[in-house]
Amino acid sequence: MNCRQVILLTAVVMVACADNPPAPIEDRSGGRSSTSTSARHARTGQNESAAIVGQPYTVRTGDTLTSIAFVLGMHFKTLADINHISAPYAIYVGQTLKTRVITPSSARAANQRAVAKPNGANASVIRVAKGDTLYSLSKTLGMGASQLAAMNDLSPPYDIFIGQLLRTTAKQSDVGAKNAPSTGQSGAGNTGTTAPSRGPSGAPLGPVARWLWPGEGKVIRSYSTNLHKGVDIAGRRGTPVKAAARGVVVYSGTGVKGYGALIIIKHNDDYLSAYGHNDAILVSEGATISAGQAIARMGSTGTDSVKLHFEIRRRGKPIDPLKILARR
Numbered sequence: 001m002n003c004r005q006v007i008l009l010t011a012v013v014m015v016a017c018a019d020n021p022p023a024p025i026e027d028r029s030g031g032r033s034s035t036s037t038s039a040r041h042a043r044t045g046q047n048e049s050a051a052i053v054g055q056p057y058t059v060r061t062g063d064t065l066t067s068i069a070f071v072l073g074m075h076f077k078t079l080a081d082i083n084h085i086s087a088p089y090a091i092y093v094g095q096t097l098k099t100r101v102i103t104p105s106s107a108r109a110a111n112q113r114a115v116a117k118p119n120g121a122n123a124s125v126i127r128v129a130k131g132d133t134l135y136s137l138s139k140t141l142g143m144g145a146s147q148l149a150a151m152n153d154l155s156p157p158y159d160i161f162i163g164q165l166l167r168t169t170a171k172q173s174d175v176g177a178k179n180a181p182s183t184g185q186s187g188a189g190n191t192g193t194t195a196p197s198r199g200p201s202g203a204p205l206g207p208v209a210r211w212l213w214p215g216e217g218k219v220i221r222s223y224s225t226n227l228h229k230g231v232d233i234a235g236r237r238g239t240p241v242k243a244a245a246r247g248v249v250v251y252s253g254t255g256v257k258g259y260g261a262l263i264i265i266k267h268n269d270d271y272l273s274a275y276g277h278n279d280a281i282l283v284s285e286g287a288t289i290s291a292g293q294a295i296a297r298m299g300s301t302g303t304d305s306v307k308l309h310f311e312i313r314r315r316g317k318p319i320d321p322l323k324i325l326a327r328r
Helices: 003-019 039-044 065-072 076-082 104-112 134-141 145-151 172-179
Strands: 114-116 124-127 165-167 219-221 231-234 240-242 247-253 261-266 271-281 294-298 307-314 317-319
Touching: 065 076, 065 247, 065 261, 065 271, 076 134, 134 145, 145 165, 247 271, 261 294
Parallel strands: none
Antiparallel strands: 114 124, 124 165, 219 231, 231 307, 240 294, 247 261, 261 271, 271 294, 271 307, 307 317
């Protein structure tokens, strides 16, 4: 090979390298990985959530029941009821979760199977058919799964069988208890008020009287029912991201596609708030958080610019944060 041929070959190799640069390292959360995000969150990001309503979902490392329900757009208790999971709602890697939703046609079919109680007591029953679960029947009857279970003296995991007759109204002895005054607080529109629940430590999670802004920047993208489930707030990398209200951290990681390093806080049985695209997460799952507490540092994981993506969800469904956040 002469000198001219060597020069020509070298040029060809250089062109080939220019056309095929090394691929950027990306996390599975939908954006380029950030060196300021902890190694734990980077590992969690490899387990991208791909839950689709109606299709079974296999639990992966880093998943929580809340994060899966978040992707599905449903209340975490709905997902728990479908799968007969009771508090503290523990799931395990490799577990297959049902995500099916009861349709009006299946509800009508179930109603048509309702029959009078054979012994003539002040109650009625429904006959279990193939594909029924205690949850699906309870939704058809307009009651909670735990209520239907109690009527029939069923214990977790609430197994039922084809042909089984289930009571659908309270026994006479239960009427007094049902009519007893309740000490809980009822829901009240978009204020975030709901009956108190408790966090992992047993501390009560009461109504949200005031929703605080999680960031000081201006809103650069608004909520849209179909296109954008929250608001984007501008800011500088590293500035504090603050909790909008008191609650418990129920998810902290990068396993939810499109949100980067994400934190989800449960405020009560109805309301969650979510904080996405953080550079650094400062709180761990299970931690009780006070309103206004710094929970993360603003960043750009899972996106192309520094910003905070903020959502508020009521019973799993996104609502417009600007309608309930405090004036500023």
